[in-house]
Amino acid sequence: MTENKFLGTHAVVIGGSMGGLLAGRVLSDFFENVTIVERDEIGDSALPRKSVPQGNHVHTIYGGGARVIERMLPGLFEQMVREGATECDFSKGLVWYHQGVWKMRVDTGLTSFWQSRPFLESHVRRHVRKIPNVKIVECCDAESLLTNEDKSQVTGILVTHRNDGNRSEELTADLVVDAAGRGSKTPAWLEELGYQKPEETTVGIDLAYASRIYERPDDSTRDWTVMGLFPTPPHNKRVGYIFPIEGQRWVVSAVGYLGDHPPDDEEEFLAFAKSLELPDFYEAIKDAKPLTPVITYRYPAQLRRRYERLSRFPEGLVVLGDAVCSFNPVYGQGMSSCALQVEVLQELLKAHAVAGRLTGLPRDFFRHAAKLIDNPWLLATNSDFLYPETTGHRPLGTAFLNWYVVRVFELCACNKRALQTFLEVLHFIKKPTALFHPALVFSVLKSSLGLKGGHQRTTARPTITD
Ligand SMILES: Cc1cc2nc3c(=O)[nH]c(=O)nc-3n(C[C@H](O)[C@H](O)[C@H](O)COP(=O)(O)OP(=O)(O)OC[C@H]3O[C@@H](n4cnc5c(N)ncnc54)[C@H](O)[C@@H]3O)c2cc1C
Numbered sequence: 001m002t003e004n005k006f007l008g009t010h011a012v013v014i015g016g017s018m019g020g021l022l023a024g025r026v027l028s029d030f031f032e033n034v035t036i037v038e039r040d041e042i043g044d045s046a047l048p049r050k051s052v053p054q055g056n057h058v059h060t061i062y063g064g065g066a067r068v069i070e071r072m073l074p075g076l077f078e079q080m081v082r083e084g085a086t087e088c089d090f091s092k093g094l095v096w097y098h099q100g101v102w103k104m105r106v107d108t109g110l111t112s113f114w115q116s117r118p119f120l121e122s123h124v125r126r127h128v129r130k131i132p133n134v135k136i137v138e139c140c141d142a143e144s145l146l147t148n149e150d151k152s153q154v155t156g157i158l159v160t161h162r163n164d165g166n167r168s169e170e171l172t173a174d175l176v177v178d179a180a181g182r183g184s185k186t187p188a189w190l191e192e193l194g195y196q197k198p199e200e201t202t203v204g205i206d207l208a209y210a211s212r213i214y215e216r217p218d219d220s221t222r223d224w225t226v227m228g229l230f231p232t233p234p235h236n237k238r239v240g241y242i243f244p245i246e247g248q249r250w251v252v253s254a255v256g257y258l259g260d261h262p263p264d265d266e267e268e269f270l271a272f273a274k275s276l277e278l279p280d281f282y283e284a285i286k287d288a289k290p291l292t293p294v295i296t297y298r299y300p301a302q303l304r305r306r307y308e309r310l311s312r313f314p315e316g317l318v319v320l321g322d323a324v325c326s327f328n329p330v331y332g333q334g335m336s337s338c339a340l341q342v343e344v345l346q347e348l349l350k351a352h353a354v355a356g357r358l359t360g361l362p363r364d365f366f367r368h369a370a371k372l373i374d375n376p377w378l379l380a381t382n383s384d385f386l387y388p389e390t391t392g393h394r395p396l397g398t399a400f401l402n403w404y405v406v407r408v409f410e411l412c413a414c415n416k417r418a419l420q421t422f423l424e425v426l427h428f429i430k431k432p433t434a435l436f437h438p439a440l441v442f443s444v445l446k447s448s449l450g451l452k453g454g455h456q457r458t459t460a461r462p463t464i465t466d
Pocket of ligand 1: 016018059061140141142179180183299320337
């Protein structure tokens with residue numbers, strides 16, 4: 001890499017989680033040096049950590065997200081699988097009960113990766129640590145933004161080193177990327193600098209997770225790798241997941257919507273499991289050996305910050321990942337969305353490198369990222385509006401869209417096109433408009449009129465078909 005290829009001498013990233021690490025990787029191609037500041041002490045650990053408490057709960061990475069990460073960090077997933085992660089077809093390997101039907105199990109060619117969240121993050125971190133011009137500084141809190149005199153340009157951040165007597169340091173940078181997650185301070189920092197805060201859209205779902213790790217039982221009769229049992233709205237609100245993780249274990253999460261929360265008590269955890277819509281989740285775990293206590297996590301609302309709508313924004317600052325949009329975790333879209341946003345940043349940096357300057361990057365980034373976020377946001381929020389208690393603005397057409405999409409979900413029990421299309425949308429490969437392909441609309445109409453090709457409700461778990 002020649003020196004004149006760089007867009008600047010230094011870029012700083014706030015947050016060393018999925019968004020921050022991937023951003024660090026991409027920035028290393030465009031800046032002489034990159035510093036990722038992370039408030040937690042991490043070391044080489046692949047254990048859940050304080051500021052990423054969701055690490056105790058089920059996490060998968062969809063094909064679309066994994067593909068992008070693999071391009072940035074070649075060999076990552078192969079290594080993860082070698083060390084215990086599971087890769088499997090999202091339909092064939094999965095038994096998924098959703099909207100009152102089991103999805104059919106066919107070869108879709110859409111694979112996902114299943115492992116604990118800390119295992120995934122530690123592998124990404126290990127790869128990023130090997131990049132010579134990237135430095136990860138732990139126990140380091142970003143406190144505020146530094147700017148030029150008229151505050152039109154962010155010129156770095158002020159940090160506190162907590163493992164060095166709370167020493168303050170000014171880190172100057174040509175570009176600051178805020179990947180500090182949902183608790184990002186950029187809205188407050190903008191206000192302090194005399195800018196408007198971004199508008200926030202929230203969709204209240206009062207969700208809670210309770211998870212524990214089990215030894216994965218040896219059972220030659222089990223023909224599935226992953227289980228997801230979703231509730232049928234509006235009356236049922238309880239979800240159950242069984243995901244394989246490294247070390248021949250399962251992470252098992254029970255989830256409850258809208259105040260119907262799972263308990264942290266071990267006995268009651270099983271009772272909650274038994275109360276799901278179908279017995280399969282309880283049956284699978286009831287005799288399995290737990291390895292950890294039950295750990296809970298509350299998630300009040302989906303949150304989207306509309307940076308793309310601000311008329312004024314300083315140069316030299318970009319915000320991404322959960323700091324911009326935090327999706328209902330039940331749909332597993334957060335990390336893939338992070339990866340795709342970082343890819344947007346990469347493409348824009350390439351374009352700016354041709355022009356040889358960074359001016360306009362934040363505006364371009366927020367505009368492109370917003371378009372990308374629109375799709376998973378629509379999928380996640382619309383489904384939540386199937387519960388009347390969900391709070392937040394219901395866009396015009398929500399009821400119709402939900403009627404239609406639920407019919408598509410039902411068709412996923414028996415119609416390969418419906419299943420393939422829905423999964424491609426979920427995996428960030430197609431846009432939600434694909435669900436309105438004329439052939440699919442025709443199938444929905446046919447099944448709604450009770451004609452041939454409709455789904456049959458059955459509680460029997462499906463086997464793999466060709
Ligand atoms: C229960 C649950 C289950 C989920 N399941 C899935 C799933 O199956 N699939 C999926 O794709 N997504 C899932 N998600 C979403 C996923 O966890 C997030 O989308 C993802 O972690 C976002 O990454 P991020 O880097 O943007 O933010 P975060 O992971 O929140 O990381 C932010 C980082 O910034 C650091 N930080 C914060 N403030 C500062 C500061 N001032 N100075 C320095 N460092 C700072 C924090 O310590 C942290 O390391 C789930 C979420 C939850 C809650």
